[in-house]
Amino acid sequence: MAPGVAAMMKPLILVVEDEAALVTMLRYNLEKQGFRVEEAADGAEALTKVAEARPDLVLLDWMLPQMSGIEVCRQLRRRPATRDLPIIMVTARSEEADSVRGLNIGADDYITKPFSMEALLARIRALLRRAGSPSAKGSLRFHDITMDLAVHRVFRNGRSVHLGPTEFRLLEFFMQHPRRVFTREELLDSVWGRDIHVEPRTVDVHIRRLRKALNGENEMDVVRTVRAAGYALDVEPH
């Protein structure tokens, strides 16, 4: 096999980090493990590099000069081309509480500094496996619900469920992040898009429609209302 072809098949990781020494260490270790590495030292550069180099995964530092990692993540999630791009947020221990916010904003996973290379590699491999599996691309599954994204159809318990376009996007978003609680504002950001002005209570209306369509007779309510917090796709008793 020509070296060029082999290189093309190696997954490309974009390391977004402003600490040069850490970037050097990460590049060395990731390349040794068979990954290709691109670098970005700030948020703006990260967004450019994502568009140009089309990485398979982004390792995104939380604390960056100017634009924070969270804002980079938010922007990537808003763009259709990068909506499903695997993102691992890197946080310092003191920011651990914020990591949850990172997940809510759309990061797939996070790792706390200082971390071992083994822990990082395990997360990277797990995430790449998930992203590359056909089920992640063509359909989503949660409990007894299946979404076939290619043909835009939803099934629960084998029965076809008819959803409006907003309910479909809402369910798709929930199914990409099962069990995570999202505030109305986060749902507006992620499902409606930030530029569209919609009242937070609009979310309640669509949640109601989604529930009505999804929950058949004797079926468990899969949408959990978390008082003063928001909503989650969950089947825990509530």
Ligand code: CA
């Ligand atoms: Ca940093």
